[in-house]
Amino acid sequence: MTSLFKYVLLFICISASMMPSACAENNILGEEISILDNDVLDQEINKLNAFSLNSDAPPSKVQNYQPNKAEINLWQRIYSRYEIKNENNSRSKKYEDWYSARPEYVEKMMDRSQKYLFYVVGEVEKRGMPSEIALLPMIESAYNPIAISRSKAVGIWQFIPSTGRLYGLNQDWWHDKRRNVVEATNAALDYLQKLHTLFGSWDLALAAYNAGEGTVGRAIAKNRAKGLPTDYAHLKLPGETKDYVPKLQAIKNIVSNPSQYGLYIDSIPNKPYFTSVEAPAVINADLAANLAEISYDEFLLLNAEHRRPLIRTNDKTQRLILPINAADTFVKNLSQNEKPLVSWNIYQPKHNEKIKAIANKFDMQESDLIKVNDLNPQKTIKTSTMMLVAKKEGTESNTNQDIYESKIQNDKHAEDSMKPTKHRVKSGDTLNKIAKKYDIHIDEIKDINQMTSSDIQIGSILQLQRNN
Numbered sequence: 001m002t003s004l005f006k007y008v009l010l011f012i013c014i015s016a017s018m019m020p021s022a023c024a025e026n027n028i029l030g031e032e033i034s035i036l037d038n039d040v041l042d043q044e045i046n047k048l049n050a051f052s053l054n055s056d057a058p059p060s061k062v063q064n065y066q067p068n069k070a071e072i073n074l075w076q077r078i079y080s081r082y083e084i085k086n087e088n089n090s091r092s093k094k095y096e097d098w099y100s101a102r103p104e105y106v107e108k109m110m111d112r113s114q115k116y117l118f119y120v121v122g123e124v125e126k127r128g129m130p131s132e133i134a135l136l137p138m139i140e141s142a143y144n145p146i147a148i149s150r151s152k153a154v155g156i157w158q159f160i161p162s163t164g165r166l167y168g169l170n171q172d173w174w175h176d177k178r179r180n181v182v183e184a185t186n187a188a189l190d191y192l193q194k195l196h197t198l199f200g201s202w203d204l205a206l207a208a209y210n211a212g213e214g215t216v217g218r219a220i221a222k223n224r225a226k227g228l229p230t231d232y233a234h235l236k237l238p239g240e241t242k243d244y245v246p247k248l249q250a251i252k253n254i255v256s257n258p259s260q261y262g263l264y265i266d267s268i269p270n271k272p273y274f275t276s277v278e279a280p281a282v283i284n285a286d287l288a289a290n291l292a293e294i295s296y297d298e299f300l301l302l303n304a305e306h307r308r309p310l311i312r313t314n315d316k317t318q319r320l321i322l323p324i325n326a327a328d329t330f331v332k333n334l335s336q337n338e339k340p341l342v343s344w345n346i347y348q349p350k351h352n353e354k355i356k357a358i359a360n361k362f363d364m365q366e367s368d369l370i371k372v373n374d375l376n377p378q379k380t381i382k383t384s385t386m387m388l389v390a391k392k393e394g395t396e397s398n399t400n401q402d403i404y405e406s407k408i409q410n411d412k413h414a415e416d417s418m419k420p421t422k423h424r425v426k427s428g429d430t431l432n433k434i435a436k437k438y439d440i441h442i443d444e445i446k447d448i449n450q451m452t453s454s455d456i457q458i459g460s461i462l463q464l465q466r467n468n
Helices: 002-015 038-047 074-079 090-100 103-113 117-126 131-140 161-166 181-199 202-211 213-225 244-256 285-292 296-302 324-336 355-361 366-372 403-417 431-438 442-448
Strands: 024-026 032-034 274-284 310-323 344-347 387-390 422-424 461-463
Touching: 074 117, 074 131, 074 244, 090 103, 090 244, 103 131, 117 131, 117 181, 131 181, 131 202, 131 244, 161 181, 161 442, 181 202, 181 213, 202 213, 202 244, 274 285, 274 324, 285 296, 285 310, 285 324, 296 310, 310 324, 355 366, 355 387, 366 387, 422 431, 431 442
Parallel strands: none
Antiparallel strands: 024 032, 274 310, 344 387, 422 461
């Protein structure tokens, strides 16, 4: 089971959540990553000395993209087409100082972005959106496709579960489309365009992307009722949201002139990094990486939506994302491959069956079984639980059959249909208690119910699920 354990450990790194208080974790490449949790970030910023307002930031340049062969550097393509009005102030200055004080963090973030940035820039330009939007994942996730926040937001664009589903980013046992860079980018740009149409300016659209359109809409209504200006600068918004546009301004300034901030950014070629290839409906993730002759880590970062060491679909084929220079290699090696594509089976536990008994049945270590299936050893396994188990030699794999998954999904839907959709607030209730009771993050409850604070009234009804 040595090789099995190796692959299990790699997948656990992809599935692990961020620790709420730390906002730092080792990613699957062994790097420490940060998703810029605002509480921790602001605490660190406040430790720095106060600095004067930076008035030397580069001017805004409004220009629509036209292909230019002379542009060999993707950063040049981005900063030469900034369109959002510059707002350099004390807030943006403190984030410039924060990044300047952390050159290694910036280097890793910029290096990580090179896999995805060409695609994101191209999609932004197709829609006629400002090029700064392509930099937004830097303040959302440091361009980390496996970043997970305390509010269960996931991916480079940090979609929470409900908003992700609303924009077609489905999440199940096998996949989390929020971690699919291609699909999540298209969903995020759809959402941002909708917000821009709704609020009429990019700073308000960005604020709504961060805080929710209800929060921004109510802030505008309150100011309008008082006869006050309704632009971004004058709205009463959460501190995180007031800092959101200044964070993007700081990134804009750094990308435009990194040396001004004591930083160095490697150039990124103005050409695609990845492409997609057709692959079998069912295949081991490690085998796919081997066939492409790329590292397992590289494969996982490009195909982060897959949550298991077995990649599968109910369609006849599926698409995998690979570096441009590995696509033909994969196709060639796949056509010549004579080894089994799958070393796993799907298993549905029997009533009251124990984890240890299942592990013994399939010659697996109990710890391996727990890790690859995200099991809680303290809880009883439900019969609706889907599990991956090692396929024994000489046996056929059942992973290309959807009968097991169909039954399991039906059982799961039956369980979900029994979950309450509303909660009547009782004496002693707090929003935190309610969130824990129903396994929903506080921020999601507040967003669903358009709440601006955590105050709740006895007898009031809280919605627990978002209406489509």
